[in-house]
Amino acid sequence: MEEYVKRQHLDQSGTLFQQNKRLTEASYAVSLLIAQQKKPHTVGETLIKPCALKMARILLGEEAEKKFNKISLSNNTVQRRIADLSSDIKEQKEFLFCRSLERNTRAVDVMEKVTEFFDHEELNWHNLCGVCNNGTPAMLGAKSGFQYVLEQVIKIVNYVKSSALKSRLFKQLCTEMDSEHKNLLYYTKKLENWKRKAEEGNFTMFESLSEVTINEPLDPGVAKDVMTHLSCLREKFLQYFPEIGxxxxxxxxxxxxxxxxxxxxxxxxxxxxxxxxxxxxxxxxxxxxxxxxxxxxxxxxxxxxxLLPFVTTYLCESGFSTLVQLKTRARNRLECEADLRCALSTTEPRISKLVQKIQENISH
Known part of the structure; x- marks a missing residue:
């Protein structure tokens, strides 16, 4: 241990110092990838490092394998690295906080957590420009919860369809998310087309009904009910989805x-x-x-x-999706704020700054 400490006190231009700096940087880089992929912290030591050692030995030889082996990727190290990376992202003012609700999940409980954070960080409520949640009844009441979501959907549809560029970007987003559907339709236009077909006795847009009418025409009373239903549906869509002026x-x-x-x-x-x-x-x-x-x-x-017709629900839903991936049964005790921030943030953590800070602490 004494010899190790002596070696750590080499000046910052020394070979050993630079080597340790690169090893620490590699540890941070791999830890960030682990967090971004929502993997358990143990994967660094149990999978990534063994794979890296094998590849280094096969491709570069034993000396390279020894260097790779010095990279620290233990469970505790990865956890500390992710915590450091998360703190740096927070310093850059993105994804400010994530807190667990210990007991109830009512709106008042959520508000209490947010208020605590605002007070602690001395943030001004007047700078808040929008709020978005998942619209569950527990948050907004059984009736208002659905209404909130519906209002957001209305604004999203109108916003996306307001220009060809937004429609193309929306399609690209759906493709990147592996979504089954990639085009957002104006359903009022679709309903108008369906009503026109129904008036002509064409019910091919309704598969089950179309099969019934193959051999005999549809009863006039049923056909009238279908057209009435389509008319009412169109009116409701126009009520909820007004066109942008x-x-x-x-x-x-x-x-x-x-x-x-x-x-x-x-x-x-x-x-x-x-x-x-x-x-x-x-x-x-x-x-x-x-x-x-x-x-x-x-x-x-x-x-x-x-000009901003809605507060995006995408970040809200992607946050819940990421949380589900992180907090599995095997990791139900995980304090996931740091992992969530690294996984969801678009801000790059300043790894070189973190490495420099560690090296300065060692040198002292």
């Missing part, structure tokens, strides 16, 4: 060409100021639409929030 789309595409009288009263004064801001016009001409609007958040938040 052209004014809103025009404001999103080019806010400098929109007439002030065409926007809502509460936006008109700010739009006048916006359109006469030469700095905003310069940024608009130099940026794409997706780059431009986030840059306007600080100066013209009211206009931007009108």
């Amino acid at each position: 052209r004014e809103e789309l025009a404001l999103m595409r080019n806010p400098f060409l929109v007439k002030v009288n065409d926007v809502q009263d509460d936006l008109q004064d700010q739009l006048i100021e916006f359109q006469n801001d030469s700095g905003c016009r310069d940024v608009f001409e130099a940026s794409s639409i997706s780059e431009f609007w986030p840059k306007m958040m600080g100066s013209y938040p009211n206009i931007l929030w009108k």
Whole structure:
């Protein structure tokens, strides 16, 4: 041990110091991958490292195998690495917290946890721009829970179908998620087509009903009921899925060409100021639409929030899905905040900074 400590005190330009630095960096990199793939911490020591040693020995020889063997991937080490990576991501202001509900899962219990975090971190509630949950009855009440989800779906459908670009991006997202369905249809148009076919006596869109009508025509009373049902269904969809106005789309595409009288009263004064801001016009001409609007958040938040029709439920659902993968029966005691943050975050942890911090602690 004394000899080991002496070797650790070599100056930072020494070979041993640099070697230890690379070993620590490799340990962090592998630990991050373990968290991102939602795997147990023991997989580093039981699978990844043995595989790496075999490959190093076969391809590079015994010396390389000895170097690989120095990479620490034990269960405790991986757990510490993931905790460090998680803390660094939090410092960069993404995925701020994750807490377990010890007893009840009511809305008041969730609010209590969130309030505790806001108070502890001295965050301002006025900076909160949107809230999204999974809409369960336990959160919002038996009736309002469904209503909340339905309202979110309405806004999502309208948003995705507002432009060809958003439809293509939505299709790409569904493909990446291995979704069975990849296209979002305007169901009002589909229902109109079905009603037209039904009026013509064509019921091929209903497989079971179509089989019945192969040999004999459908009873007129049943056919009338089908058309009445389709009409009512279409009315309900129009009620829940109103089309986005052209004014809103025009404001999103080019806010400098929109007439002030065409926007809502509460936006008109700010739009006048916006359109006469030469700095905003310069940024608009130099940026794409997706780059431009986030840059306007600080100066013209009211206009931007009108262009954001929903708080995305994707992050909410992907969070629940990741939690299910992480907290299995075999890992039911796992404190999963650090693993969740590493698995869900799009922010890259600063591994080099973490490695440097460890090396400084060793040198002292």
